[in-house]
Amino acid sequence: MEEKGVKIITLHTSGHADEKDFDKLIKKVEPKIIIPVHTENSEWFKRYKNCEVICDKNIIKR
Secondary structure (H helix, E strand, C coil), X not given: CHHHCCCCCCCCCCCCCCHHHHHHHHHHHCCCEECCCCCCCHHHHHHCCXXXXXXXXXXXXX
């Protein structure tokens, strides 16, 4: 991907990250796309503006 000019940012968070941790992470990274993994409530991520949320190959927020 880097050869194609895609900026790669790799981060790992605990499976026990709370709302405050996610808010800090999203603010710092400013992603264009969020792909929630291992969550029961992917709709929760709609709260983050200026990014797309994709869950199970479905766009749930643009």
